[in-house]
Amino acid sequence: MKRARCFLLRGHFWVGLLPWAWMLLFFALPFALILKVSLSTPELAVPPYVSPFVLEPGAALPHFRPDLASYRRLHDELRALGLAGADLQYLAAWGGSLLLAALTTLLCLVIGYPFAYHIARSREAARNTLLMLVMLPFWTSFLLRVYAWMSLLDSSELGLINRLLLAAGLVDAPLQLLYNRGAVLVGMVYSYLPFMVLPLYANLVKLDQRLLEAAADLGAQPWMTFLRVTLPLSRRGIVAGAMLVFIPAVGEFVIPDLLGGGDVLMIGRKIWDDFGPNQDWPMAAAVAVTMVLVLIVPIALLHRHGRANGNGAQR
Known part of the structure; x- marks a missing residue:
């Protein structure tokens, strides 16, 4: 018995170790x-790296010394905020990324909540079909779906939406639907909507229906029941969905590049430019590190707030 208990404890230890090993790796x-890389210089950071096997006899490998030049550039931009004529390319990219990510998260919540609520309240047979329809876009390539939106939003007469508007007589000339922030926002909402629907559904499907019946018996109107019962109990799902949408949306690169035509400045594009054409790897790495550090604080606070509200609502 003692040996079996020891075996179980060891099993729990190794199972618990797997997530930590995954996070470490x-x-x-x-x-x-x-x-x-962010603390290095372009000469040491950008490959090809110097190998000890190709050095001449007696030559020493380049010595790594932490260099804060990239972080100083970001700090100088922050200090220049508000000054006329200041070059704020990284802050502008940050602002555009945060704005589009926030709008994407908000629209996904507004659209996805009724979707998830309807699926959770449907019959079990219909529920499985609706869930399959939510996950259906994942069966095709992400890149192909973005290219499909380019075809739909084409600003010429060949674009499907413009063609329908012209045929219906609603417009006299094709609208500029592509290569702007609106097109990027539409593409991001479409792409990230399932990441909001699925956590919300997982939370709403476990909602105790007796609480809704009790609220109705006490004379609460449907909208009051939703605000006082359903919404507070689904805050964990809202927080989980918001994090799943907001975090990748901030660093999105493919959708702004294709649907925005390179004119919609986001932080993912700046990182790509520094890693690629500019060959300034330390600056790109510094921006990436800063992005992670800036996002950790609000994400942790949002997660803690959602967990506290969820525990309070359960009590």
Whole structure:
């Protein structure tokens, strides 16, 4: 009996160790590498790296010394905020990314909540079909779906939406639907909507129907029942969905590049430019590190707020 208990404890230990090993291998180590690159210089950070096997006899490897030049550039931009003629390319990219990510999260919540609520209240047979329809876009390539939106939003007469508007006589000339922030927002909402619907559904489907019946018996109107009972009890799902949408939306690169035509400035584009054409890897790594550090604080607060509200609502 004692040996079996010891075996179970060891099993629990190894099972609990797996998530930590995953985080160490796929988050902590890559983040440490990016942090080192951000503290380096372009000569040492950009490959090809100097190997000890190709050095001449007696030559020494370049010595790594932490360099804060990239972080100083970001600090100088922050200090120049509000000054006329200041070059605020990184702050402008940050502002555009946060704005589009926030709008995407809000629209996904507004659209996804009724969707998830309807699925959770449907019959079980219909529920499985509706869930399959929510996940159906994942069966095709993400890139193909973005290209499909380019075809729909084409600003010429060949675009499907413009063609329908012209045929219906609603417009006299094709509208500029592509290569602007509106097109990027539409593409991001479409792409990230399932990440909001699924956590909300998982939370709403477990909602105790007796609480809604009790509220109705006490004379509460449907809208009051929703505000006082359903919404507070679904805050955990809202927080989970908001984090799943907001975090990747901030660093989105493909959708702004294709649907925005390069004119919609986001932080993902700036990182790509510095890693690619500009060959300024330390600056790109510094922006990436700053993005992670800036996002950790509000995400932690949002998660803590949602957990506290969820516990309070359950009591």
